[in-house]
Amino acid sequence: MAQLILNHVSKDFGTGKPAVTGVSLNIREGGFLALLGPSGCGKTTVLRMIAGFEQPSDGEIFLGEWRLADVNAMVPPEKRNMAMVFQSYALWPHMSVAENVGYPLKVRGVGRAARDRKIREALEAVRLEAYADRRPADLSGGQRQRVALARCLVTDPDVVLLDEPLANLDRHLRQEMEETFREFHARSGASMIYVTHDQAEAMALATDVAVMAEGRLLQLASPQEIYARPEGRLVGGLIGQGAILHLAWPVGADRALEWPALQACFGPKPGAHLADVLVRPQDVVISDEGLDVVVETAVFEGERHALRLRLPDGQTLRAFSRRPVTVGERIRVVIRSAWRL
Ligand code: ADP
Ligand code: MG
16 A cells, blocks of 8 residues: 555546646545535546546556556556445445445455455445345445445455545435444545545545645645635635635735734725635624624524624625524624634
8 A cells, every 4th residue: 555646637638628737636545535626626537537547638646656647558447456436326236235245356256255254344344234135225325325335345445436425315314424434444444535525524524635626726735724724715715614805914914813913904995905814703703892793694503693794894704693693783793813815
């Protein structure tokens, strides 16, 4: 096993607009990387190039020292020791759960006894021991996805590629499955690349998050880093909740400011340098002092009320409140900290 390296990888299908442009990634051995971005941004294409289903039109892919692909040559998918799990599960309907899980081993000519042992271990790993003889049609969506996971465990892959594996499941089941993925990752020791357009899922699962938009990599960092210090407006808008404001940011100031240094940024500033600034809702505190705002919307979410607040200049902020707040009410807020994008 070794780290997976993408070096300025591009893919142009000849449609006039490249699907992937100059993506460089480095996934350490045993790492768990989420590839996050809106639909159509090139996530699946990146995964398919890593798996060997597509050849890059530029750049190189390595597993350690091993050159997997470049413009001139590529190692075929079956020689890469990678496993890919799809949104659609892709199980054989006429085979039992155990036969589905054992199929990759059968293809590789692994003997009966070894195969049965591997199948049992893999089914235990996803807690489906009791379902070995069932058919996929008799299982729930979550159970089918676990069969697909078990099937990729049996071959001891170096790299597991997951393309939006939870997209077909409902919200409740998705949270349960996130737990399965974490256990699966810890147990398999494989490097995992998990494609999703759901930022909460990416943050909850991965040790590293790569944010993509329009075929390009915008930022690669830990979930904590990417949440606290997003690079640019696109990442700031994609990750977590918050409002992006235009503020008169003082020249030479740090990228993070706290109240009261921040206070001076609000209000008209002729000739000032306007910057995009991200304000997280939990950093907006209802107070006796601070900015004068009007409550535009208030949504009861159970634990709290989610508010949209309008500043005097028409820009909007997001905030949470423990106590009920009335739409149209004037309140005051202090912004604990803001981040310049
Ligand atoms: P995502 O998985 O992020 O939704 P994709 O990688 O599937 O994005 O697609 C990225 C872009 O490449 C899209 O514009 C898509 O239409 C295009 N694309 C993907 N595969 C092909 C293909 N085989 N031929 C032509 N265009 C493709
Ligand atoms: Mg896709």
